[in-house]
Amino acid sequence: MAGVLLTETPGGDPFAEVAAGPVLAAVLAEVVPAALSGQHAAAFMRAAARQRNHDDAVLLRALQQACRARADTVERVHDGQFAPGIAAAGLGWSETMASTRYMLADHVFDRVPALGEAMDSGYLEERKAAIFASATEGLDDAQCARVVQIVLPEAGGLGYAALRERILEVARAVDPDWAAARLAAAVAAARVSARTAPSGAVDLTGHDLPPDLAQDAKLHLDALAGELRTRLVFLGSDIGLGFIRARLFLRLLDGTLAGADDHTVLDAVFTELCSGIPRDPGDGPPDEPDGPGPDDPGPDDPGPDDPGPDDGPTDDGTPDDTADGPRREPDDPGPDDGSGATGRDREPDEPVPAVLAHRRGVSLRMRLSTLLGLDDHPGAFPELGGTPAASARRAAAELGAATWHVLVHDEHGTLRHLLVLRAPPHCARNARHRRRTVEITAPAALLDALLEDAPAEPWLAALLTAYQRSRDLPPDQHPATTTRDRDRRLPGAALARWIDARDERCIAPGCRALAARCDHDHTLDHHLGGPTQADGLGNLCRHDHRAKHEGGWHYHQPEPGRFVVTDPTGTVHHTGSRVTHPLPDPVAAETPVPRSMLEHRPAPERPDYTARPTRDGHYTPQSLATAAHLA
Incomplete structure (x- = not known):
């Protein structure tokens, strides 16, 4: 989990010691931004953001007090039903907006004062405070305070989506029953809606779907779309992956292909999309097709975690650097998907499996202690987000055909061992999951304790045997320290797995692109002598990879998984990767359930x-x- 740990200004930040409020406002008013150097312009930007956050806190407090005030008295009346109307009338807002801001003020100043203090100091912006309020809805005051105590120090370095995920992860650990109840209540109201846009196009959307089924549906659609795009690329088509997904989505639902298997669906939609592609019958496939394979997002659809383009340069300006999606060496052809050909080798007219395997990537993350029933810490569906422990256990039981990786970490969450296992024998083995991965995180202390107990359960015994074998590996055989691939252009299979497990997301500041959508980037460019080893590689999405080569961003890796990133202004950002974050023990609700x-x-x-x-x-x-x- 990469994130911004620290931002520093070389030469010092002239605004850092000035507290948000009237003094900082006066200092900022005297500054001419156009006359600032890059480093000081970035520091000025951060100071202006702190001042704005403080001003937002002033407005929220003023709104709260005005809505509770009464004529000719300093007494305050707590009337939540009609009070927001005062703000709506005075500020020209709707009742809904006024009510939302009034409830937020109540949350940050009365219910969880630490949020109000952080806004006053300029550390926390209003939108992030609102994320805290919405993500902890339903927890009592003590539980909210515990979540805020843990997550607030991290909030400054997290984007909105990452902050929401982290708050929910901690909240689910604080009260697992609340998490399960909230999910069950939402799923009970699952629905599909259709909305006509002003253009006349229609949005057909599913709401509050069960996360395990929703992820399977998304992955199946991705697999079909990737296979279909591979066929179209051979015909020279540049139809975007997003459009292909949408057409498949409609054809799977509109009844025209009812009862058809995947092969029939692909043939039908392929024929439909090909009808508008001009083609000379004598033309063969391009000599060197460079489009993405069936597992790749493709240049027109970098995915929700990677908004930027994905056709940038490689470390040395040549096209042999890895593209989005899985990376494979010649000695790592990838698992067989039942078709007799690996993803990049199948010809467009070759039969495909009746049920396509999901594209490579991590389907589920959870802790070993949760899998064993020792706690109820939440798990996560990486493509979608976190989920309560019960849902994670059910999903794990359905992923017996996937490859299971156990990520052994130290007390700081740093990856130490990567164990590759088969699933426990009780898990269902569905062929469409065979190209997916389940990641189980386990502290070394837990495995050491299990070794002392010598469990008889076969899967645990196999896990502990693999752990002991990994601990005994000589340095040059352990992926964290090996130099066997040092002079190779691309990492071998074991080293690639290690980098993807260590850097589960793009290591650029603020980026949320998953490892499956990233390149294995040489921190020091390969043609300049950058080694192909763990302390010389990191995951960068294609957009940030291009920024490194074309946008003036610079990366340094002083130790494996720790990166010093210098942006074009000269501001330095420190990011780091860890495979797990600490979670609290449950906090009992103050109000007992009748x-x-x-x-x-x-x-x-x-x-x-x-x-x-x-x-x-x-x-x-x-x-x-x-x-x-x-x-």
Whole structure:
């Protein structure tokens, strides 16, 4: 998990010691930004952001006090129903907007004062405060305070999506029952909506879908689209992967291909899309097709985590650097997908499997302690986000055909060993998952304790045997320290796996691109002598890879997985990779759940939902109705 750990200005930040408020406002007013050097312009930008955050806190506090004030008195009235109307009338806002800001003010100043203090100091912006409020909805005050205590110090270096994921991860650990209840309540209201845009096009959207089924649906659609795009590339088509996905999505749902297998679906949509592609019958496939294979996102669809283009240069200006998606050496042809050909080798007219295997990547991440039932820490579907422990365990049980990686880390979350195993024998083996990966993180201390107990369970015994074997490897055989690939252009299979496990996302500051969409970049360009080894490689998405070569960004890796990034202004950012972050123990809810709400529990395989009372002890009709529906 890469993120900005520290930002520093060479030569010092002239605004760093000035507290947000009137003094900083006066200092900023005297500055002529156009006269600043790059480093000081970036420092000025950060100082202006701190001042804005402080001003937002002033406005929220003023709004809160005005909505509670009454004429000719300094007494305050807590009237949540009609109070926001005062702000709406005074500021020209809608009732909805005024109510939203009023509730946020109540959250950051009364319920979790640490958020208000962070906004006052300029450290936390209003939108991030709102993310804290929405992501912890339903937790009581003590639980909210615990989440904020852990995540607030990290908030400055996290983007909005990353911050929400981290808050939810910690919140699910603080109250696993709340997490399961919240998911169950949402899934109980699952629906599909259609909305006509002003252009006349239609958005057809599924809402509140079960995350495990939604990820499988997305991966299946991605696999079909990737296979179809490979065929179209051979015909010289430049149809974007997004358009192909959309056409497949409609054809799978509109009934015209009801009952068809994947092969028939691909043939039908291929014929449909080919109808508009001009082609000379005598033309063969391009001599050197350089389009992406069936597993690759493709240049027209870099994916939600990589908004930039993906056709940039390589380390030495040649086209042999790895592209988005999985990287393979000649000695790593990749698992067989049942078709008799690997992804890049299949001809466009060659039969494809009746059920396409999902493209390579990580389907599930969870902790070994959670898998073993020792705790209820959340897991994650990397393509979608976090999920409660019960959902993660169910998903793991369905991924028996996937490759299982156990990432052994130290107390700091740094990767130390990467163990490649088969799934536990009780897991279902569905062929479409065979090209996917399950990542299980495990602290070395836990495995050391299990070694002392000598468990008889076969899968655990195999895991511990692999752990002992990895510990005994000589340095030149361990992927973290080997130099066997040092002079090769691309890393071998073992080293590539190590880099993808260590750097699960792009190591550029703020980027969230998953490892499967990244290049294995030489921190020091290969043609300049950069070694192909763990302390010389890092994952960069294609956009940030291009920025490194064309945009004036510079990278240095003083130790494996730790990067010093200098942006074009000269500002230095420190980023680092870790395979897990610390999570708290559960915090008991202050308000006990009434016995009447516990009388009708769902079956054990489905999480229970129990309504939480409001702060004044009442249950809303909506929460009671949802509980009754689930029961």
